[in-house]
Amino acid sequence: MTTGKKLANNVVYQQALGQHHTIACENCSMNAICQPVEADGQTLDLSKNYLNKKIPVNAQAPDTSQRHTQVKNRILFEENTPLTSIYAVCSGVFKLCVTSKDGYEKVVGLRYPGELIGEDALFLENYNYSAIAIGQSSVCEVSIEQFSSCGKLVPELQQNLIALLSKQSYVRQSNFQSFIGKKSADSLLAAFLINITKRNEAYTGSSSKLNLLVSRNDVANFLGLRRETLSRVFAKFQKEGLIKIEGKIIHLLQKELLCDLANFHS
Amino acid sequence: MTTGKKLANNVVYQQALGQHHTIACENCSMNAICQPVEADGQTLDLSKNYLNKKIPVNAQAPDTSQRHTQVKNRILFEENTPLTSIYAVCSGVFKLCVTSKDGYEKVVGLRYPGELIGEDALFLENYNYSAIAIGQSSVCEVSIEQFSSCGKLVPELQQNLIALLSKQSYVRQSNFQSFIGKKSADSLLAAFLINITKRNEAYTGSSSKLNLLVSRNDVANFLGLRRETLSRVFAKFQKEGLIKIEGKIIHLLQKELLCDLANFHS
DNA sequence: CGCAATTTTGACGTAGTTCAACACGTGTGG
């Protein structure tokens, strides 16, 4: 986990944090439905029928001169299109966006490795937001049509889907509770840092540092702050010794104080 | 349920809005798992094994002088206690609260008739918040232990639970998207009014009026505003002809404008 | 190196909070 290198550059820290490595399956929220099931006294691995592993999204051709041509496969799926699959992030990050009628793009969620994308579309069978890769990312894909066919035949698989959805229900509610009713920039950012660090804990192996990967702009958009304000609060937190900033890598130095800030009620 | 009294405001409108009548089962989010299942070519009604219908919470003895002694059965369940059941609101409202270590009570959700409470506790088997009835309310209760026993034997019931959880997944995400990244009091209140009206549409039969039932205090707490600010924004909306206020009853007069406000990005 | 995108800093105005006072309805007790 700790490399000997000292460069203050992201790549080293990404490695140090395990970023851009794929998440271990046992830590992934999709895991419940990827595992073999025990049915009729035998072990069945049905996942090959519906699971598509580690698909790169926004992979850039490493050696061509095309690097800066706007890579178009950043988009995993688009808002208001029919559900085909649900996804788990393997590596990288995805931002979830909705576009209002005046063309403004609002970030409504971020998904880090091990987290699901699109399972909330199962009900309406339509995606509620667009999912866009930030940098090089990859996903595992579960085809809903094919999964359903298997599920009809194997009740044990349904049981696993229930486990998956139950966990998601908890995850979503707990995210909601992290942010609802927070208005001050300080408590929003504190809540955000704690929320994301916790979500990444299994992946990074650390409860006090994280690699945001996303731009300040996207974070500000998500939290409903101006990027200038966000920048100032970041600077303030660092000055007060709450965090240490190294580009997109954030070290939480005083987590308890951040928690207090996050729960602060003006 | 209906008192003969003529007091000017709320009671009459509650009747007009159908408030304090129980929601029709077909409009309830619990409905998926309350219905009979078709299994092995026959129709089975298993719900009697796990479903407890229309339990009053905070019912006041109607004719005693005890009315105003602090009624203690307002609490459906408490934060950080083991999950026993999930609930659907039949009538009234519930507020969901968490208490921070300094004793401050934060409202993290409101649940109106037809909405579920506690299903996000299935994963950790622990309630994440306290559920407290506002006024006279009632719930249907599904005992998890007993439901699970039935589910193990009847795969069709599991399918119904999947349907229920899928819908909840959508509902929760859509609530999250309604509020995340909103900071101005105007857009928060607009988003809130539209969100709650929509959620109550099937129950009240109206897409433009609603009975909040909860105090301004609780609404302000939920939205992260001061009650003074909330009061001012309510007054402003009414002055601008966006809404009409009759106590806790709100009429949405210009829904499109409210939607625009809700999606406004400073 | 040099351009472009991102991030940070500074000065100023506005929106929301804070604190205080007041209005209203309801229940309590003299």
Add this chain to the structure above:
DNA sequence: CCACACGTGTTGAACTACGTCAAAATTGCG
């Protein structure tokens, strides 16, 4: 019956945090 406390909601005035606009600094990449 009235006086009073209490919860809830509204209003006013001063203060503060965040947004706004402009510009500088930093980073990333060819």
